[in-house]
Amino acid sequence: MAxxxxxxxxxxxxxxxxxxxxxxxxxxxELIDNLESSFPGIKERLCDEAGKARKFIxxxxxxxxxxxxxxxxxxxxxxxxxSIIPAIAGGx
Amino acid sequence: MGLRDDQIERYSRQIxxxxxxxxxxxxxxxxxxxxxxxxxxxxxxxxxxxxAGVGTIGIADADKVxxxxxxxxxxxxxxxxxxxxxxxxxERMVGINSDVKVVPYNMRLKSENILDIIKDYDxxxxxxxxxxxxxxxxxxxxxxxxxxxxxGIFRFDGQAITILPKEGPCYxxxxxxxxxxxxxxxxQEAGILGAVAxxxxxxxxxxxxxxxxxxxxxxxxxxxxFNALNSSFRHVKVPKDPDCxxxxxxxxxxxxxxxxxxxxxxxxxxx
Numbered sequence: 001m002a003x004x005x006x007x008x009x010x011x012x013x014x015x016x017x018x019x020x021x022x023x024x025x026x027x028x029x030e031l032i033d034n035l036e037s038s039f040p041g042i043k044e045r046l047c048d049e050a051g052k053a054r055k056f057i058x059x060x061x062x063x064x065x066x067x068x069x070x071x072x073x074x075x076x077x078x079x080x081x082x083s084i085i086p087a088i089a090g091g092x
Numbered sequence: 093m094g095l096r097d098d099q100i101e102r103y104s105r106q107i108x109x110x111x112x113x114x115x116x117x118x119x120x121x122x123x124x125x126x127x128x129x130x131x132x133x134x135x136x137x138x139x140x141x142x143x144a145g146v147g148t149i150g151i152a153d154a155d156k157v158x159x160x161x162x163x164x165x166x167x168x169x170x171x172x173x174x175x176x177x178x179x180x181x182x183e184r185m186v187g188i189n190s191d192v193k194v195v196p197y198n199m200r201l202k203s204e205n206i207l208d209i210i211k212d213y214d215x216x217x218x219x220x221x222x223x224x225x226x227x228x229x230x231x232x233x234x235x236x237x238x239x240x241x242x243x244g245i246f247r248f249d250g251q252a253i254t255i256l257p258k259e260g261p262c263y264x265x266x267x268x269x270x271x272x273x274x275x276x277x278x279x280q281e282a283g284i285l286g287a288v289a290x291x292x293x294x295x296x297x298x299x300x301x302x303x304x305x306x307x308x309x310x311x312x313x314x315x316x317x318f319n320a321l322n323s324s325f326r327h328v329k330v331p332k333d334p335d336c337x338x339x340x341x342x343x344x345x346x347x348x349x350x351x352x353x354x355x356x357x358x359x360x361x362x363x
Contacts, residue, residue, distance in 0.1 A: 009247045019321065056271040060328045068331050085317060085328065087267040088246035090282060091289070092131035092161075092221035 003031055003076055006083040014039045028059060029072040031082060046084065056087040095121075099191065103145055116305050117145065121191060123304045126150040126213040128201060128229055130177040132289030133219030133243045133296060135167035140297035142185035142192045146304075149185060150213060152197035153177040164286030201225060203348035206232040215239040215303055217296050223270035224351035230255065230263035231348055234339045241299045241311075243292040245284055250292040250318035253311050253330060254299045257339060260312040265333035270351055288320045 002022050007015045015021050023038065025031030029051070036043035048054055051072065059066045060083040066074045076082070095114055100107065103117050125146050127134045130153040141149055155177050157168045165177075172180035178196035185194050197209060201220075206228060210216055216238050218229045226242070233240040233255060240255040242263055255262050295316065302308050314327045338345045 009249045019319070054271075055269040056267045058267065058328075063328050065329065065331070067333075083317075083326075083328065085251075085315070087223070087271065088244040088249060088251055089223045089226055089270075090221055090245045090247075090284060091129055091133040091219045091243065092165075 001026070001076075001078045003078075004081045005031070005035065006081070008084055008086050010086055010088075011042060011045055011084065014042045014045070025076055027070075027072070027076055028061070028066055028074045028082070031076060032072070058085050059083070060085060099145070102189070102191075106144065111307055112305060119304055120145045120301070121147045123215075124148040124150070124213045125215055125217060125300055125304075126152065126210055127217045127219060128152050128225065129219035129221060130165070130167060130181040131155075131161065131219060131221055132164045132245065132284060132286065133293035134181070134217070135165045136290045136293035137217055137219060137243075137297040137300070138181055138185060139167055139188070140294060141300060142189050142194075144297075144301055145189060145191050146300075147191065148193045148195065148213075150195040150197060150209065151178050151181050152199065152201055152209065153181075154198060154200040164284060164289045166286070166290070201228060203228060203350050206348065207236055210236055210238050213238065215241065215300055217241045217243075217300060219243060219293060219296065226263065227270050227351060228348060231338050231345060233257060234262050234264075235348070239303055241296040241303075243296045245289050245292050247283060248285065248288060248320040250288055250316075250320070252292055252295045252299070252316045252318075253314070254303070256310070256312050261330045261332040262336060262339040264338050265336045266315060266330050268333070268337060273352070285320065288318075291318055291320070 001024050005021050005023055007019055023031055023034045025034050032043055046057055053059055061074055061080055106112055107117050123146050125141055127138050130151050157172045157175050157177055157180050159173050167184050168180045176198045178198045182194040182196050185192050210232055216233055220226055234257045237257045243252045313330050315330050317326045334340055
């Protein structure tokens with residue numbers, strides 16, 4: 001069950017500069033754990049100590065923000081696309 | 093009021109557009125837009141709005157033009173290095189189009205001055221370069237009920253969303269809190285390609301003109317995500333957060349916050 005994950009620029013250092021990676025998981029929590037095994041350090045950028053998604057980085061399943069679905073328990077199915085989108089402040 | 097002959101000539105290519113016409117042009121000439129930041133996003137946005145004939149353009153920025161700005165901040169030029177950005181921007185805009193009245197604010201927006209400044213404008217454009225200003229501008233626009241075009245860039249990524257307080261979600265519905273110091277790469281290690289700023293700043297100008305003219309669908313309730321490396325534009329949904337700390341029915345933020353500046357480069361410069 002392959003899930004395509006879009007990695008934003010600030011996190012691409014952790015994914016060997018890949019903007020898209022493939023991973024697996026039956027829900028978002030499993031997906032993040034699997035990403036962490038492949039790319040150590042990514043989980044703490046996405047989640048706080050309690051394992052909850054941080055308030056300035058959103059995770060989308062297809063076009064939907066998981067905060068408005070079942071958060072980390074949001075189920076994933078084959079060919080779902082997950083996007084990680086952080087707040088960015090640049091403008092100068 | 094009616095358009096002068098030179099105005100009919102100057103704006104003819106947009107007056108010709110269906111749904112704009114002379115009436116739409118008059119709306120543009122009567123509109124007032126505040127642009128926060130005369131930098132990478134503010135430059136293209138201000139230029140297009142001045143060209144289009146926005147009657148009053150406020151522009152707020154505390155910085156002076158530096159040589160390293162000119163790679164992307166296309167409203168300024170080499171001879172303006174050392175001059176306040178708002179003066180340089182004002183001269184350029186009025187030079188292009190004397191129909192435009194430019195109001196320069198050579199200052200950093202803070203909780204104590206922002207509400208007084210935005211009250212005179214129809215819509216605000218956020219082209220700032222730091223989280224404290226971005227959350228301040230969002231919160232002030234929500235409290236004052238002012239529409240806001242938000243744009244952000246980071247390296248090869250861009251984002252844009254339009255906020256109509258009460259009608260749609262605000263920036264805190266999208267990202268409830270700014271990141272704490274140290275968790276995002278600081279501005280000195282970032283870098284930006286000028287054209288990426290141009291893409292997002294131009295989208296912001298387009299949103300402002302659509303808002304003034306009442307045309308099309310604004311980026312309300314959806315975030316536009318631009319990836320410059322594969323030239324892709326995507327949207328994600330942004331619902332109104334029923335627990336939003338500022339725009340929900342039970343807000344926990346009732347006054348403006350000046351978040352601590354945490355870009356060490358800027359801090360060093362100011363000290």
